[in-house]
Amino acid sequence: MSIGISDEHLELAASLRKWAADLKGRELARAAEGDVGERFGRVWQAVRDMDVHAIAAPESAGGGGGTVLDQAVALEACAHELVPGGLLGAAIGSTLTGRPGRYGVQVRPGGAVWDGGTADEVLGPDGSFFVGEVRPEAGLDLGARHGRVVEPRAVEADERVRRTAITLAAAEAAGVARWCLSTAVEYAKVREQFGQRIGAFQAVKHLCAEMLETAEAVTAAAWDAASAADARDEDQWEFAAAVAHATCFDGAVEVAKACIQVLGGIGFTFEHDAHLYLRRALALRALVGDGDAAAERLTAAAVDGVRRRVHLDLEGRDGPIRDDVRATVERIAQLPEEQRRAAYVETGYLTPHWPAPYGLGADAVTQIVIDQELARSGLSRPDLVIAAWALPTILEHGTDAQRERFVKPSLLGDLVWCQLFSEPGAGSDLASLRTRASRVDGGWRLSGQKVWNSVAERADWGICLARTDPDAPKHRGISYFLVDMRNSPGIDVRPLREITGKALFNEVFLDDVFVPDEMVVGDVDDGWRLARTTLANERVAMAGSRLSTSTERAVELATAGVTPAQQVAVGHSIASSTVCSLLGVRATLRSLAGRGPGPESSVAKLLGVRNRQDGAELVVSLHGDDVLLDASDEVRRDVWEMLNTRCLSIAGGTTQILRNVAGERILGLPRQPRTVHR
Template sequence: MSLGITDEQVELADSLRKWASSLGSIEAARAAEGDPAADFAAIWSAADEMGIAAIAVPEADGGGGGTVLDQAVALEACAHELVPGGLLGAAIGALLESAPGRYGVQVHPGGVVWDGGAATELLLLGGDGSGVVAEIGIDLTTRHARATTPREVPVERRRRLVAVTLAAAEAAGVARWCLETAVDYAKVREQFGQKIGSFQAIKHLCAQMLETAESVTAAAWDAAAAATALEEGTEDETQWAFAVDVAQATCFDGAVEVAKACVQVLGGIGFTHEHDAHLYLRRALTLRALVGSSDSAAERITAAAVAGVRRQVAVDLEGRDDAVRPDARAAAERISALAPDEQRAALVEAGYLTPHWPTPYGLGADPTLQIVIDQELGRAGVVRPDLVIAGWAVPTILSHGTDAQRERFVRPSLLGELTWCQLFSEPGSGSDLASLRTKATRVEGGWSLTGQKVWTSVAERADWGICLARTDADVPQHKGITYFLVDMRSRGIEVRPLREITGEALFNEVFLDDVFVPDECVVAEPGDGWKLARTTLANERVAMASARLTKSVERAVDLAASRDLSAVERVQVGHQVALATVCALLGVRTTLRALGGHGPGAESSVAKLIGVRSRQDSSELVVRLQGDDLALLGAIGKESGELGADVWEQLNTRCLSIAGGTTQILRNVAAERILGLPR
């Protein structure tokens, strides 16, 4: 997905990409190779006529009257087509000066003048705007310059923030082109008699490109959105600066990595000067050099996080909440006034525990109402209980069960009277769930289940289990599976605890030996189990991400505040804060799409992959920051002191890249379902 989320921004990006593709930008850049005086006058004239670099300048000053985010969307679209002529410098200068112009801008003291080689107006640090020499760089589409009288003066904070914000948008455009080009090539290029996109190694490489490109896009979008919010008075400069540092820590290294991966997927043709891939790699490398080290941004992020700064994205509901907020606030305050042991029932009665579920168990709430309820419950200090496995089981019953099943199971599950476990995985069927062997045989009045399940949490205390079993061995694997509701107190069920690497037994093996399940506990029809296992309610849960970072990242920030960490360690902490922030931003973008009436984009599908990496890497960093004390740690766990708890968390998060489908399987799925690579 591109930067733009609203229909207007998506339309702007689409139209500008089409316009930019007609300019012959790549041909012009190649023709001007080796000419330091090339100013791409014809292309600049077309861009100037369109007013692209001045979109965020007020109309009264000769601009387009748009926002910084609108400007970023435009730059992303133009970078996707590698439009030359200095649009980045011109856009930065236009924002700084509140006037259109063909600017060259010096962002860092004594540094390069961005797009100064083709500019007619110069914004130098500590200078009078004169005295630059254009030089040829590795990016064939730009002409940067060097100041002839460099001055070491204090950096202008706003200038840096504007420059990085808009440069990040260009990085997003570069990353997007590289991803699309690699995927398109992988769909048609054949080796060993197959499309290379069907090879798992290529699938994984392209899926990782998708993860990185979505991260770049989310961080670039947030920097521009924060700048826009600052202009509108809904955020302060501290939030913008934090968002910009997250973008600097994420976008430019990310764009370079995606560009390199594009060349790798293309193979020999990608290494030629003839192919355009190297031009995008050159632009990515140049942008990274211009903005400066991601590590310096990470150091600033750590300092800000220690000081209490967290990214808090403001969401404008555009008045859609006015009609529903008073009732939501009153209900939340009424629930808050109850005793803690009475609040759950009140949440269920009001439909506030699961407002996205249909009535009478929820409210069938649209995204706006869901967010308002979340906000008002949070304001009132009401914490919803976690439904755990019931959160998967009950929606399936709601969507596909009988009235009797809904009456029997839904409300008691919401009230916490019934605890559920999931009987899906088997010793020989982990991610390959369709190969399960637990057998269900027809008997009078129901079915007899025999088999073994594994990795089943809370089975030792669950009342009911959702179970997949094979009811027909003569049809394709996916079609012979049925979805059962199993009473965990039934005769023939044996639960054996499994001790994990943490030393605890959170999982179990479950053995089913001729376990009777009556017909009324079959959900839908026999053979529908695979479809049901993948069911979610059409009205998906929508929520804004918390400003608080994940557990281990917050712990790393605490260590940075309380210990004398080295500069390298502080950089590592900052990168983990940035990654966790990007994970939250992916969720925010999904929510904003839902508010706009659109389904989730690619960012919702890659969020789990990136989130797993964040949690695993941050928990490992927390332990590493505490040095060699680990070697003398006698016990681990939440009752074994801070280091013991930290080690438990590190070990426990190893399951995240396995549970719910391994990272490798999920990358296959992303490559095939999102990117369209062949199976």
């Protein structure tokens, strides 16, 4: 997905990509190799005719009168087609001065002048115009002519110059990453080796999925920096720009390198365009400077209490419902805590996206307003745990009797659920499960072994997949059962001690357990489809301002003083955690715009797992050798969290399986042909 989310931004990006492609920037860049003279005059004339560089400049000065986000959308689209000749410098200068022009910009005192080799005017790091000679040089980026100040002068850097430059350069980095991702994926779909398309090989598929993760992170951070610039809150813009600095430029370089890796030998040739994008990504990173400095700034800001707070503009659509929602939430808040859960259920506020009478069938706007008002009142909903997986299936596929018996009591917390899906020989590959269900009078007898079952030791009911037709193909012949965990003879629940030393999971042995026909959900042999149920009216969540648990803990430890290297590490964790929240915000905005879910939710899980695991490990490293001793309760808790988070890349589908899914369902890469043994 591109930086733009609204219809207007999507249309702007599409039209500019088409316009930019006609400029044939990649051909011009090759033709200008090593030549420091003006080779991009035709491109600049086209840019000026379209005012692409001056979208954020006021109309009164001859600009487009748009926002910084509008300008970022345009830059991303043009970078996708590698428009040469100084567009980025012109956009930065026009945005800073409010006057359209062909600018070079020196962001760091003594550093290179961005696009100074093609500029009419040069802005210095202090925001003033530079008077003196700027010598153009042909460097790494064949599509740009940066410059060197012949007689540099000492000036103080202006933070607004730096932030504007990083914000708009991040948009270019997003465009580079997008082109590299799409180019690699399209090649992997058609290139054949060893008798099949290379995109079917898991190694290539995972590499492309990792490119998707990084490209989405780059895009989200670039979008947020531009959005924060428009909000005119300097602290928030500084924070968002630092996240973009720490995320976008290293990310674009990594995606560009991975693109060449997927392309193989053809990607290493000068004739292929891939190296031009790698050159642009490397040049952008060199221009903005080391991302570690941004990470240090993030740590300092977070220690001072700054967090990214993204405002969702509901465009007045909340007006008709806001007062009623606020009044309902205030009534709930006035109740004793032990009565609030029942009030959540009765009002539908516990699961507002579910259909009535268990929810409100709420649209995205209503869900967001409810979340906002709950947060304003300091309220949080109780966690449904496994019931959040079981009840949607019962709602959609169960009988009226099943819904009546199970849904409301579970919402009230009177019934606790566990999930009996995974097996020792069928973890992520649930279709290979071996637990069998044999038909008997009035129902079924279930026999088999389940594993990794949380809360099974105290569950009232379990949702269970079992094979009802052993002769059917593996994804068929499976049925979905509701198992009475307390009253059914033949169930043996055994605690399973994990690497933390505690037993949060269980093994469950089913020995001829009877399940009556009325406890089969949906049709017999249709359980695989049911297991993948999601309600048509998807949950829309409002992202909070808090970082992930481990990252917040790392910030807390940083307040007591850490080494410079540790401060950098904490800052990168802050950037990663913030990006995960931004992906959720973008998914919510997409829902508000009436579009289906994009890749953000899948990417958010993959990046979120990595952030939580890396963050927990970082926290332990901040304790140093205290973890080797009979440590305090505080240190023991942090060590337990680090060990416990190792399960996150396994539970709910391993990271590797999820990357297969992302590669095939989001990127459209081919499945690996199955080998049939005869």
